[in-house]
Amino acid sequence: MDTSGLADLLAAAGSGQSLSLQHVISAMLLSFVLCSVIAKLYQLTFQSLSYSRSFVHTLILGGMIVCMVMMSMGDSVARGIGVLGALSLIRFRTVVRDPRDMMFLFAALGLGIACGAGMFAVAVTGCVLLSSVIVLLHWAPFATRRRYEAMLRFLVEADNDAARTEVDAVLAECCSAYMLLAMREAVQGDLLEYSYQVRLIDPSYQVDIVKKLEALDSIAEVNLVMQRTTVEL
Structure with a gap:
């Protein structure tokens, strides 16, 4: 070799x-x-x-x-x-x-x-x-897609157009964006349940939006679920 x-x-x-x-x-x-x-x-x-x-x-x-x-x-x-x-x-x-x-x-x-x-x-x-x-x-907020988003649900008296206007005013005051996702009858048609996807202007507004909606006479059972901890980890 x-x-x-x-x-x-x-x-x-x-x-x-x-x-x-x-x-x-x-x-x-x-x-x-x-x-x-x-x-x-x-x-x-x-x-x-x-x-x-x-x-x-x-x-x-x-x-x-x-x-x-x-x-x-x-x-x-x-x-x-x-x-x-x-x-x-x-x-x-x-x-x-x-x-x-x-x-x-x-x-x-x-x-x-x-x-x-x-x-x-x-x-x-x-x-x-x-x-x-x-x-x-x-x-840094790099690649952050959703901030302060929440699911908002509440009950409204049926055939109450004024309530819808009052709700829109509260949402415009506390949210940078909001969208109606679903609406269905509740309590044998006496009430309507609204489901909104909302984006709060500031995280502190989650208390304000609930209090303002509960202060309306035609609104009941306000429920706000923040989605940041489950949607974006």
Whole structure:
């Protein structure tokens, strides 16, 4: 077998150069710190329904494990193939319900890869920029579609045209937009039930609109259900 060809093959497969203990400890500790920052931001900006403490731990442990795997592989193709073969035996059946959770997981794994590859500047810079974007998206109204929307229901006396005018006046005063969704008979046709989709000018108006409608003599059983916590998470 040609000696030069064997040398080229070994070079392509990568060298088996071992890392110093100081480098390994530094990379693992850095991945722990950076992934902890991402995990803490996830905890502070969480707005979904089912919070999982184990997922926060997964963000930290996942980054550290990926960092260790990257250092174990080094630049060796043979080690990389072995790692892929070992990971193919593991079945990951956990369902990530929120795409935002998946992005946090990718961020933690990316930081672990950067630390394991020895690119500490990339890991630190990426963590700082990602943290800034996470905080910005959490507090800024970017991509917010619905604010202060609610479902309004009330009963009105049948054949009372003046009541409809009074209701429109109250809605125009408290709402930036409103739309009649449904109207049906109630109490054997003596009353009419109105259902409105309303968008309040300010969240404090949810008390005012109920009080103003209840003050009308022809209005009864006013019910206002805010939809922000269920529609937009």
